[in-house]
Amino acid sequence: MKSISVFEIIKVGIGPSSSHTMGPWNAAEMFLDLIRKQHNLTDVKEVFVEFFGSLAKTGIGHGTDIAGMLGLSGEDFEVIDTTKINSKVAAIKSALSLKLGGEVDIPFVYGHHLILNMAKNLDFHPNGMIFKAVFNDGTELEQDYYSIGGGFVTTKEETSVDEVATTTKYPCHSGEDVEKYCKQLGLSFSDLIYVNEEAWRTREQTEAQALSIWENIKDCVYKGISQEGILPGGLRVVRRAAALNRKLLGGKIYPNRDEWFEAVVKTEASFDNINKWISCFALAVNEENASFGRIITAPTNGASGIIPAVLMYSQTFTQFTGNENIIRFLLVAGEIGTLFKKNATISAAMGGCQAETGVSSAMAAAGLTEIMGGSTGQVLMAAEIAMEHHLGLTCDPVGGLVQIPCIERNSMGAIKAITAANIAIESDPANARVTLDEVIQTMWETAQSMNERFKETSEGGLAIAVNIAEC
Known part of the structure; x- marks a missing residue:
C-alpha cells in the first residue's frame, strides 16, 4: 500500500x-x-x-x-x-x-x-x-x-x-502503524507526519502549504459570513451565517477579513457564544460550498465545514493558537483522513455520510487533540470517538443538493469533534476498549451493508420524506 x-x-x-x-x-x-x-x-x-x-x-x-x-x-x-x-x-x-x-x-x-x-x-x-x-x-x-x-x-x-502516491520513510497505513513509529522514534504524531511529508516536499514547503490552507479557510469563512440571500438550486434555503455573525458581533463593523477575525477573538467566550460561533463558521463554509464557491476539501466538499470550524474555534477561543499549532493540526487531521481513505472510503456514494462528515469529524478531533497536547494514543482515541458516533449515517440530500441536511450536519460534526477531543484528552487510552482501526473496519463493513438508497442517490431518507424532485 x-x-x-x-x-x-x-x-x-x-x-x-x-x-x-x-x-x-x-x-x-x-x-x-x-x-x-x-x-x-x-x-x-x-x-x-x-x-x-x-x-x-x-x-x-x-x-x-x-x-x-x-x-x-x-x-x-x-x-x-x-x-x-x-x-x-x-x-x-x-x-x-x-x-x-x-x-x-x-x-x-x-x-x-x-x-x-x-x-x-x-x-x-x-x-x-x-x-x-x-x-x-x-x-x-x-x-x-x-x-x-x-x-x-x-x-x-x-x-x-x-499518480500522487509514494512510499514514505515510515509508512503509516493504520493507527497501529502510527503508534508503533511514534513510540519507536520518540516522536509526537505531528512530528512523525512532518518526517513522512518530506517524501513530497521540504519541511519549509510543508509549513507553507499548511499556512496557505489556513489562509484559504479564513477567506472562505469570511466570504460566507458576508453573503446574504437564498442558496441556488430551487430549495430556497436561506443563508444563515451572515445573520448569525452579525448578531454575535452586535452589529460591529469591520472593513476586512483580518479585522473581522480580531473582532471574533474579542467576543464573549461564554459557552453559548462559542457554540454559536462554531456553527457560524461551519455554516459559512458550507453555504459557500453550496454556491459553487471555493472551499477547502477536507476530505470531501460535503464535509468541508468541519475542519475549518474546529480550526477556527482553536484559533479564536483557545490558548492553542499560532502558526505552529495550525500546521500540526492540519498534518494530523490530514493523516487521519488517509487512514480512512486507504482502509475504508471517503465517498458518500460508497459509504453514506459517515464517509464524509464522519471522517472529517474524526480528522478534526485528532487535529485538535494534537495541539491540545494529547499523546499519540489520545489523538487516535479522539478520532475513534468522533467516528464511532457517526457510524451508519446516511447520505440523503434533498433535491440532490448539498444543502439539506448537509449544511447543518457540518455544524454537528464540528461539535462532535470538539467533544471527542475533550473526552480523549481527559482519558487514558490504555483503558479504551475500541481502537481507531476497529472503527475504520466497522465503518467499511457498515458501508458495504448500507442500502444503496442511502448512498447519495436521493432515493431514500430525507430526500424522499421531504418529497421534492431534484432541482
Missing part, C-alpha cells in the same frame, strides 16, 4: 461536491490529456460524456453536468472565477458549442453530447462516467472514469491516487 500526502486529503476545492463536481471535472481534464497523448485536439470532431449511477441521480443538484462541460473546456477549478461559472455554462448551452481544452471549437448540445443516465450503473463504482471522442477521420477514443471521493478519480486500470 502506497502513502498519500496529507495535502491530497486537505486541499483547495470548489463546491458543491468533491465526488460529483471535482471528480468529474478532474476526469474531463484527464480525458483531455489522454486525447493529447494520442492525437491533437484539432483532430477532434465531437466529444461525448455520459454519467451513470449516483453521478446521474444527483448530478444536477451537485453540478456534475457543469463540471463536465467546464472541465472539457479546459477550465481549472482551483483558479476559475467562481462568479462567472453560470455565465460560462450558459454560453456553452446557447452557442451549442464548446471550446475543447480552451483551444478548439466543437459542437456541443446538452442532452446529446452530455447525458445523465439515471437508469444504469457501471459495475466498477457507483460514480461512473464514460468519455468518448470522435475524430475527423472517423476513429474513436473512449475511456471510463470513476469518482471515488475527495476529488480522486480512477479508471479500471490505474488511479489518480497512484
Whole structure:
C-alpha cells in the first residue's frame, strides 16, 4: 500500500461536491490529456460524456453536468472565477458549442453530447462516467472514469491516487502503524507526519502549504459570513451565517477579513457564544460550498465545514493558537483522513455520510487533540470517538443538493469533534476498549451493508420524506 500526502486529503476545492463536481471535472481534464497523448485536439470532431449511477441521480443538484462541460473546456477549478461559472455554462448551452481544452471549437448540445443516465450503473463504482471522442477521420477514443471521493478519480486500470502516491520513510497505513513509529522514534504524531511529508516536499514547503490552507479557510469563512440571500438550486434555503455573525458581533463593523477575525477573538467566550460561533463558521463554509464557491476539501466538499470550524474555534477561543499549532493540526487531521481513505472510503456514494462528515469529524478531533497536547494514543482515541458516533449515517440530500441536511450536519460534526477531543484528552487510552482501526473496519463493513438508497442517490431518507424532485 502506497502513502498519500496529507495535502491530497486537505486541499483547495470548489463546491458543491468533491465526488460529483471535482471528480468529474478532474476526469474531463484527464480525458483531455489522454486525447493529447494520442492525437491533437484539432483532430477532434465531437466529444461525448455520459454519467451513470449516483453521478446521474444527483448530478444536477451537485453540478456534475457543469463540471463536465467546464472541465472539457479546459477550465481549472482551483483558479476559475467562481462568479462567472453560470455565465460560462450558459454560453456553452446557447452557442451549442464548446471550446475543447480552451483551444478548439466543437459542437456541443446538452442532452446529446452530455447525458445523465439515471437508469444504469457501471459495475466498477457507483460514480461512473464514460468519455468518448470522435475524430475527423472517423476513429474513436473512449475511456471510463470513476469518482471515488475527495476529488480522486480512477479508471479500471490505474488511479489518480497512484499518480500522487509514494512510499514514505515510515509508512503509516493504520493507527497501529502510527503508534508503533511514534513510540519507536520518540516522536509526537505531528512530528512523525512532518518526517513522512518530506517524501513530497521540504519541511519549509510543508509549513507553507499548511499556512496557505489556513489562509484559504479564513477567506472562505469570511466570504460566507458576508453573503446574504437564498442558496441556488430551487430549495430556497436561506443563508444563515451572515445573520448569525452579525448578531454575535452586535452589529460591529469591520472593513476586512483580518479585522473581522480580531473582532471574533474579542467576543464573549461564554459557552453559548462559542457554540454559536462554531456553527457560524461551519455554516459559512458550507453555504459557500453550496454556491459553487471555493472551499477547502477536507476530505470531501460535503464535509468541508468541519475542519475549518474546529480550526477556527482553536484559533479564536483557545490558548492553542499560532502558526505552529495550525500546521500540526492540519498534518494530523490530514493523516487521519488517509487512514480512512486507504482502509475504508471517503465517498458518500460508497459509504453514506459517515464517509464524509464522519471522517472529517474524526480528522478534526485528532487535529485538535494534537495541539491540545494529547499523546499519540489520545489523538487516535479522539478520532475513534468522533467516528464511532457517526457510524451508519446516511447520505440523503434533498433535491440532490448539498444543502439539506448537509449544511447543518457540518455544524454537528464540528461539535462532535470538539467533544471527542475533550473526552480523549481527559482519558487514558490504555483503558479504551475500541481502537481507531476497529472503527475504520466497522465503518467499511457498515458501508458495504448500507442500502444503496442511502448512498447519495436521493432515493431514500430525507430526500424522499421531504418529497421534492431534484432541482
